[in-house]
Amino acid sequence: MSVKGKKNSWGFSTRAVHTGNESDEITGSISPPIHLTATYEQDAVGKTRGFDYSRVDNPTRRRIEENLSSLENGQYGITFSTGMAATTALFQLFDQGDHILISRNTYGGTYRMSMEVLQRHGIEFDWVDTRDVNNVATRIKKNTKLIHVETPTNPLLELCDLEAMSSLCKDRGIILSVDNTFMSPYGQRPLELGADIVMHSTTKSLSGHSDILGGALITNDAVLSEKLHFMQKATGAVPSPFDCWILLRSTKTLALRYQKASDSANEIAGWLANQKKLSKVVYPGLKNHPQYALAAKQQTTPDGSPIFGNMISFEIGSDNARDRFINKLQLFTLAESLGGVESLICSPYSMTHAALPDQKKLEMGITTSLLRLSIGIENAEDLKNDLSNALR
Ligand SMILES: Cc1ncc(COP(=O)(O)O)c(C=O)c1O
Numbered sequence: 240m241s242v243k244g245k246k247n248s249w250g251f252s253t254r255a256v257h258t259g260n261e262s263d264e265i266t267g268s269i270s271p272p273i274h275l276t277a278t279y280e281q282d283a284v285g286k287t288r289g290f291d292y293s294r295v296d297n298p299t300r301r302r303i304e305e306n307l308s309s310l311e312n313g314q315y316g317i318t319f320s321t322g323m324a325a326t327t328a329l330f331q332l333f334d335q336g337d338h339i340l341i342s343r344n345t346y347g348g349t350y351r352m353s354m355e356v357l358q359r360h361g362i363e364f365d366w367v368d369t370r371d372v373n374n375v376a377t378r379i380k381k382n383t384k385l386i387h388v389e390t391p392t393n394p395l396l397e398l399c400d401l402e403a404m405s406s407l408c409k410d411r412g413i414i415l416s417v418d419n420t421f422m423s424p425y426g427q428r429p430l431e432l433g434a435d436i437v438m439h440s441t442t443k444s445l446s447g448h449s450d451i452l453g454g455a456l457i458t459n460d461a462v463l464s465e466k467l468h469f470m471q472k473a474t475g476a477v478p479s480p481f482d483c484w485i486l487l488r489s490t491k492t493l494a495l496r497y498q499k500a501s502d503s504a505n506e507i508a509g510w511l512a513n514q515k516k517l518s519k520v521v522y523p524g525l526k527n528h529p530q531y532a533l534a535a536k537q538q539t540t541p542d543g544s545p546i547f548g549n550m551i552s553f554e555i556g557s558d559n560a561r562d563r564f565i566n567k568l569q570l571f572t573l574a575e576s577l578g579g580v581e582s583l584i585c586s587p588y589s590m591t592h593a594a595l596p597d598q599k600k601l602e603m604g605i606t607t608s609l610l611r612l613s614i615g616i617e618n619a620e621d622l623k624n625d626l627s628n629a630l631r
Contacts, residue, residue: 251310251425251541252494259306259487273484274298295472299480303487304455307445310424310490311437313457315464317471318483322420322440323348324476325454327357329416329438330385331474332466335361338382342369342399344603345389345418346440347587351594366599369399370530372407379411387438389418390427391534394552394587394611395604396521398530401537405433414463416456420444423578425497426546427538435460436467443578444549446489447496451482496580496616498540500549503619507612508551510623516630519554523547549614550577552587554606561586561608567629570622577613582622585611 249257263272274297279290290296300318308316319325326349330339341349343366353364367378369388386408390399401417408415416436417429423444429437439445441453458464471477478486508522523534524547535545555561565573571584575591585591588600588607595605614622 254309256491258309259302273480299483303483307455308457311457313430314459317456317467318478319454320476320478321452322454328470337384338363338380339385341387342389344392344395346393347592347594370397372403385414387416398533401432449579451485453478499616500614501546504549504614506619517553521552551612555608564629570625580616582615583613
């Protein structure tokens with residue numbers, strides 16, 4: 240399954256469509272086959288045809304790992320059954336007594352897994368405001384081995400300057416990993432900005448149709464890749480061949496879907512910001528976002544245009560207003576998750592961030608009346624009308 244042609248010179252969408260998608264060598268089928276197999280015939284003891292057991296490797300998984308790594312401009316892709324399995328494998332690279340710093344208001348499941356699982360195994364975690372790199376520097380300890388950043392964060396859309404953070408990490412000999420789920424590789428490529436590892440919940444924009452779960456880690460570092468592949472094989476939370484195939488099919492349209500959703504989100508955020516009933520609208524593409532300039536510099540499409548993503552958060556004022564507003568919506572569905580073709584709304588306080596202590600949520604501004612929108616690819620005008628009717 241070698242890649243035909245010069246893959247490094249191909250543009251993003253060409254790689255999305257072709258890398259890992261070579262036609263089947265035997266039948267010529269344009270759509271690649273799904274290798275639904277747990278195990279493989281061996282020609283003699285110790286003589287395989289490149290595959291021996293599907294937890295270790297699978298041809299369909301290999302295709303999507305090649306595709307995803309090429310979209311992030313990385314060399315090595317390691318996929319998992321969910322985003323949480325990917326983050327867990329990443330953190331399991333570290334040992335008892337090691338310290339990991341993580342962006343505050345990161346996805347609630349990352350908090351739950353760190354504090355309720357790996358902390359019990361002796362890894363130390365701290366949560367830090369990663370908007371200010373100098374602030375992060377003061378929180379580094381002798382045993383800090385990893386800084387794990389989400390930018391923009393979930394759900395408050397706080398940014399971290401990845402170039403500055405990577406130069407801090409390089410100075411201090413710390414690995415930098417970035418959860419790039421919100422922007423997708425179409426909107427931000429952290430490896431180009433100096434990160435060591437990119438993490439994705441492929442459940443979101445990469446698959447884009449709310450029909451599978453998945454996770455991925457991508458790196459250019461051969462040693463890290465070997466350790467992560469070992470973790471994938473040893474712990475076993477691998478994606479099924481079918482899910483790999485669905486994801487391979489989905490990334491072909493990532494650029495189209497993400498651009499459309501982001502354009503609509505930009506328009507809708509501007510409109511929401513003018514609604515007197517809403518006290519706070521957070522979107523990195525609004526000029527009043529405190530990190531607008533950083534967003535425009537760091538979040539770019541593969542051809543270099545600024546892009547601000549498909550997520551918007553806003554304050555509706557009270558729990559009563561929240562419930563009435565949600566009940567009136569017809570197009571936005573109340574559900575966890577994001578990045579699908581359909582627009583969703585959620586209350587991070589009691590849904591995606593339920594695992595965080597209430598006090599922590601309130602300190603950060605995740606109130607019970609904060610709502611988060613994931614904008615899909617419907618007509619923006621219809622989405623605006625839906626929000627407008629519900630607000631009225
Ligand atoms: C930013 C982010 N990272 C990680 C995850 C975890 O991914 P998964 O649900 O695929 O395990 C999520 C899920 O919502 C997320 O939003």
